[in-house]
Amino acid sequence: MGSVAVEPAQASALDRDVACRVRGLTVTYKVDNRELSALRDVDLDIRQGQITAVIGESGSGKSTLALALMNAVSKPGRIAAGKVTYRDLGEVTAMDSERLRRARGRSLSMVFQASQNSLNPLTRVGAQLLDLARSHDMRDPRAVLREAAALAERMSLDADRVLTSYQHQLSGGMRQRVGIIFGLVLKPQVLLLDEPTTALDVLSQSSVLEIVRSIQRERQLTTVLITHDMGVVAELADRVVVLYAGRVVEEAPTTELIRHPRHPYTRALIQAIPRLTGDPSLARPLEGQPPSLAAIPTTGCVFRGRCPHRMEVCETSTPGISQVSDTDHRYACHWEGAAND
Amino acid sequence: MIEVRAIEKVYRGGGGLLSQRAVKALRGVSLTLKDGEAISLIGESGCGKTTLGRIIAGLETYSQGELVFDGTPLSQVPPGDRPQWFHRVQLVQQDPYGALNPARTLGNALVDPLKLQAKHLGKDATWTRERARELLNLVGLDPEATLYKYPHNLSGGQRQRFVVARALTVDPKVLVADEAVSMIDVSLRLGILSLLSDLRVRLGISVIFITHDVAAARYVARDGVICVIYRGEIVEYGRTDDIIRSPVHPYTQALLSAMPVLRGLEKPGPDRFIPSQDLDTQAQDEAGCLFRSRCRFATERCGREHPNLVALDGGERLHACFYPQARDVVPVPVG
Numbered sequence: 021m022g023s024v025a026v027e028p029a030q031a032s033a034l035d036r037d038v039a040c041r042v043r044g045l046t047v048t049y050k051v052d053n054r055e056l057s058a059l060r061d062v063d064l065d066i067r068q069g070q071i072t073a074v075i076g077e078s079g080s081g082k083s084t085l086a087l088a089l090m091n092a093v094s095k096p097g098r099i100a101a102g103k104v105t106y107r108d109l110g111e112v113t114a115m116d117s118e119r120l121r122r123a124r125g126r127s128l129s130m131v132f133q134a135s136q137n138s139l140n141p142l143t144r145v146g147a148q149l150l151d152l153a154r155s156h157d158m159r160d161p162r163a164v165l166r167e168a169a170a171l172a173e174r175m176s177l178d179a180d181r182v183l184t185s186y187q188h189q190l191s192g193g194m195r196q197r198v199g200i201i202f203g204l205v206l207k208p209q210v211l212l213l214d215e216p217t218t219a220l221d222v223l224s225q226s227s228v229l230e231i232v233r234s235i236q237r238e239r240q241l242t243t244v245l246i247t248h249d250m251g252v253v254a255e256l257a258d259r260v261v262v263l264y265a266g267r268v269v270e271e272a273p274t275t276e277l278i279r280h281p282r283h284p285y286t287r288a289l290i291q292a293i294p295r296l297t298g299d300p301s302l303a304r305p306l307e308g309q310p311p312s313l314a315a316i317p318t319t320g321c322v323f324r325g326r327c328p329h330r331m332e333v334c335e336t337s338t339p340g341i342s343q344v345s346d347t348d349h350r351y352a353c354h355w356e357g358a359a360n361d
Numbered sequence: 362m363i364e365v366r367a368i369e370k371v372y373r374g375g376g377g378l379l380s381q382r383a384v385k386a387l388r389g390v391s392l393t394l395k396d397g398e399a400i401s402l403i404g405e406s407g408c409g410k411t412t413l414g415r416i417i418a419g420l421e422t423y424s425q426g427e428l429v430f431d432g433t434p435l436s437q438v439p440p441g442d443r444p445q446w447f448h449r450v451q452l453v454q455q456d457p458y459g460a461l462n463p464a465r466t467l468g469n470a471l472v473d474p475l476k477l478q479a480k481h482l483g484k485d486a487t488w489t490r491e492r493a494r495e496l497l498n499l500v501g502l503d504p505e506a507t508l509y510k511y512p513h514n515l516s517g518g519q520r521q522r523f524v525v526a527r528a529l530t531v532d533p534k535v536l537v538a539d540e541a542v543s544m545i546d547v548s549l550r551l552g553i554l555s556l557l558s559d560l561r562v563r564l565g566i567s568v569i570f571i572t573h574d575v576a577a578a579r580y581v582a583r584d585g586v587i588c589v590i591y592r593g594e595i596v597e598y599g600r601t602d603d604i605i606r607s608p609v610h611p612y613t614q615a616l617l618s619a620m621p622v623l624r625g626l627e628k629p630g631p632d633r634f635i636p637s638q639d640l641d642t643q644a645q646d647e648a649g650c651l652f653r654s655r656c657r658f659a660t661e662r663c664g665r666e667h668p669n670l671v672a673l674d675g676g677e678r679l680h681a682c683f684y685p686q687a688r689d690v691v692p693v694p695v696g
Contacts, residue, residue, distance in 0.1 A: 078517065221406045222574060223573075223616065223636060226635055226636075227636075248546045250623065252621060254621055255622065255624075276625070290626075292550075294580040296605060296617065296691045297693070300579060301583075305555055306551070306552070
């Protein structure tokens, strides 16, 4: 399959199938009087009613992206450039803090990594749900509790027990499910999941993934999944965006990306997964470390330090976006070999 | 060679003085680990695998049974000699952030145990310095770039490598790696797993790898054995390839089924199923099979009788199920 260079898409009125459009998003953190970019020039379309995964290593900017999607980047960070526009809400990057407060939780909701750290240890789960309802001026806060109980039953949790528990009385898998209940209870249009299964063992992980999958299908919920685990992506996501050192390096439908990765980073990432089938000695560790925020190259390709196909041009020029012809598979790489499977 | 003989561990707790509830973390576990062999202990959180690892490393006592090292039972070792005895087993913990003192340089953290070792072996300070460099090279860290740094200067993967180097200072014969990669990015995990395999081959040490991730367990023990633990009991045991290819215990099948399928490269195995119910650590009923409440194949007999660990077809494979049946739950590669 050949590849053609494409112009970056123009920001325009949102298409029917796009729930959120990100254009030219740059987020910087001020460290020792220097502005360091955690995200640079990120363009992204999050499709309506689909699960879009953002995959990257620690320090790739994936959690910063999740915060930027809610315009919740806090000091010393700031959104230095770019727009995040939702179809139903408009441009969140232009909203004042009161409108943002109302949007968050109600329309855009986020489930954090390690929910045990985001629940209040001093009050019961039910009381925290009532707080959530009141802070969003729900006319009937009890309805929120009923909705939460229904969700808990869905997730094969004992609703009475969970709502009257403190967080320390719940296991890790149960807490993560409670985190998801908080994320869903106000019926948001967009759900952001930041590493929803990282602290869980495989059995709890598979049941949490199953819950997210079935609720997403039922509600046609637009979901953004932030993770470092390609296995979780493969189980859940419709599309994948690969983030490396604050830049999008590849984007494709999930099965296409796993089967035909183009960017050398994505290729290495997939090769580094220990598998249950095939010759285990064929798995190859990904060499090197991702660059720290201060060491991310500002010109040229951000991956070149670990790239087996590094060329001279990679030092000087930032690779443009190439598209695999007739598909919505895009990648950013100078290497000609990237065009082939 | 390490032998674990019918080890039981009971934690007392809860309730008042008279109604003390006992929690059985291990219910008579027996294992043998030969020199240079790799074994992966798999099971979910709370199954007792960590307790077993800590007992083998001498960090936890046991209530019943016996731990035997090269033919000497622990009970015959005078308490004063036990620290030395346990030097042969080193534990690498899950959290490389918590395992290092943030206020001391990595050089100090590595040189201190080496000094003791030098005294023990009658070596001088030059040996200590050289040995520190040698160990760092062995785990894939650059000595010059590491020795004068503090733990916070290293990434998670580098820290875990450093913790392995420190474990090697006392020339152990066994490394117990407890969830040693679960806090590290997936992209860097394979590097640590292959380091453990390399060390086993190059230094001839045995590795006990404790995990809930069956793919990682397979990678480390690819020419060794897998031991599946459920609520403090071994429920299946065998050569790694056999366990992965044809698991016979429904719990092993549940663990394998729960592994993500890399759609595009793999499709789900024909018999794959998703276990829904959580491990209930409060459940105290002892009669019958401990897994039956979560088992989709349980019968009336499973509630009455307790299945013991028995050989499958008279071979070296062991299982604890009345109805051992191989099922294809592992993903199948696609063309």
